[in-house]
Amino acid sequence: xxxxxxxxxxxxxxxxxxxxxxxxxxxxxxxxxxxxxxxxxxxxxxxxxxxxxxxxxxxxxxxxxxxxxxxxxxxxxxxxxxxxxxxxxxxxxxxxxxxxxxxxxxxxxxxxxx
Amino acid sequence: xxxxxxxxxxxxxxxxxxxxxxxxxxxxxxxxxxxxxxxxxxxxxxxxxxxxxxxxxxxxxxxxxxxxxxxxxxxxxxxxxxxxxxxxxxxxxxxxxxxxxxxxxxxxxxxxxxxx
Numbered sequence: 325x326x327x328x329x330x331x332x333x334x335x336x337x338x339x340x341x342x343x344x345x346x347x348x349x350x351x352x353x354x355x356x357x358x359x360x361x362x363x364x365x366x367x368x369x370x371x372x373x374x375x376x377x378x379x380x381x382x383x384x385x386x387x388x389x390x391x392x393x394x395x396x397x398x399x400x401x402x403x404x405x406x407x408x409x410x411x412x413x414x415x416x417x418x419x420x421x422x423x424x425x426x427x428x429x430x431x432x433x434x435x436x437x438x
Numbered sequence: 439x440x441x442x443x444x445x446x447x448x449x450x451x452x453x454x455x456x457x458x459x460x461x462x463x464x465x466x467x468x469x470x471x472x473x474x475x476x477x478x479x480x481x482x483x484x485x486x487x488x489x490x491x492x493x494x495x496x497x498x499x500x501x502x503x504x505x506x507x508x509x510x511x512x513x514x515x516x517x518x519x520x521x522x523x524x525x526x527x528x529x530x531x532x533x534x535x536x537x538x539x540x541x542x543x544x545x546x547x548x549x550x551x552x553x554x
Contacts, residue, residue, distance in 0.1 A: 366545060424486065429480035
C-alpha cells in the first residue's frame with residue numbers, strides 16, 4: 325500500500341472562510357509534506373513534518389497553518405486566503421528524511437478562493 | 439537559482455518516436471526520483487536512482503543516474519499517447535539528506551505530448 329489520501333478533492337472557499345485540508349497515510353512513514361502547485365509549474369514545498377514535529381516552513385504566510393495530530397495525519401488549516409492562493413495542494417509522505425528516501429503523493433486538493 | 443534544471447520544458451512528438459529528458463544540477467544528490475503527473479492529479483513515482491552510473495528500466499522507460507550523481511536522464515522508447523504527461527525529476531542534495539534540513543525539490547518539469 326503506497327497510498328496517501330487527501331480530502332476533499334475539490335474545495336471552493338471565500339476569502340473570509342476557514343477550512344481545512346486533510347491528509348492520511350498508513351505506510352508508517354515518519355515524514356509528511358505539504359506542497360503547493362500552480363498550473364504547469366512544479367510543486368513548491370511549503371512545510372515538512374518529521375516525527376510529528378515541524379522541521380521546515382518555507383516562509384509560508386500565516387494564513388496557512390499546518391498541524392500533525394499523529395504520525396498518520398497531516399492537516400492544513402486555511403484562513404483569510406487570497407484568490408492567488410488558488411492552486412493544487414499536494415500532501416506527500418516518506419519513510420523518513422534520510423538519503424534515498426522516496427516520497428509518495430496524494431491526488432491533491434484543488435482549491436479555488438473566490 | 440533552480441537547483442534541478444530539466445530540459446526540454448516542452449516536447450511534442452508522434453507516436454512511435456523516441457525521446458530523452460534531462461535533469462541536471464551542480465549539486466550532488468544522494469538519490470533522484472522521477473515522477474509523472476497528469477492534469478489535476480498528484481505526481482506518481484516512477485523510479486528512484488541511488489547509485490552513480492545506475493541504469494533502471496521500466497518497460498519502455500530507461501532511467502540513468504550520472505556517475506557523479508549530479509544528473510539523470512529519462513529515455514522513452516516508442517512513445518505512446520498514454521505517455522503524455524508532466525515528467526518531473528526531484529531530489530534532495532546529499533548535504534541535506536537526513537535530519538531537519540531535508541527538502542525534496544523539483545525540476546521545472548517536461549510537458550510531454552505524444553500525438554497519435
